[in-house]
Amino acid sequence: MTLETKENLTSDESFGDNDFFVPERYDVDLTKTGVWFEAIDEHDVSWGKFKLTWYDKSNPSVKKALDAARTKHAKAIRLGKADTDAIILETFIGAALLDWKVNNKKGKPVAYNPKNVADYFAIPQVKEFLLEKLIEFAGDVRNFKKVDKDDLLGN
Numbered sequence: 001m002t003l004e005t006k007e008n009l010t011s012d013e014s015f016g017d018n019d020f021f022v023p024e025r026y027d028v029d030l031t032k033t034g035v036w037f038e039a040i041d042e043h044d045v046s047w048g049k050f051k052l053t054w055y056d057k058s059n060p061s062v063k064k065a066l067d068a069a070r071t072k073h074a075k076a077i078r079l080g081k082a083d084t085d086a087i088i089l090e091t092f093i094g095a096a097l098l099d100w101k102v103n104n105k106k107g108k109p110v111a112y113n114p115k116n117v118a119d120y121f122a123i124p125q126v127k128e129f130l131l132e133k134l135i136e137f138a139g140d141v142r143n144f145k146k147v148d149k150d151d152l153l154g155n
Helices: 028-033 060-072 074-078 084-095 114-121 126-138 149-155
Strands: 037-040 045-053 096-103
Touching: 028 060, 037 126, 045 126, 060 074, 060 084, 084 096, 084 126, 096 114, 114 126
Parallel strands: none
Antiparallel strands: 037 045, 045 096
C-alpha cells in the first residue's frame, strides 16, 4: 500500500477513491497576514497590541527564520555555546512579529522598526513577560481559525 499526499488538501477535495472530510484547522491567509493580539498582564494593564503570524515550523516564514538562525549560529550551536534565548527571540521577531501598537512612557506611539523592536525586547521585564505571552498566542493554531461570516454577522 502506498500513501498518496496532496498539497493544499481542503475539505472539498477527493483523495484517492474516497471523499473524506478533512477539517480546515486554520485560515492559511491569516497565518501569513497575521492577527492582532493585545497583551494584558495579571493587573489588566495592556503592554500593547501586536500583529502576529502563526509561529509554527510548518509556517514557511518560521521555517525560513529557523533555518537562517541555524546557519548564522551554526558554530556556536556546534560548540554548545549558543544563546538559545537570543536565537528564539531573533527567530520569533523575524518570523512572527509583523507590527505593533506600543506606546512610550508619555503615551505616544513608538514606531515599529527593527531598532525599536530590538530595544524594546532588550528590556528584561519585556523579554521575561511579553515574549512568553506572544509566543504562546502565536503558537496556538486556534487563534488563526477561519472566521465564519455568519458568526460575524450574528446569524
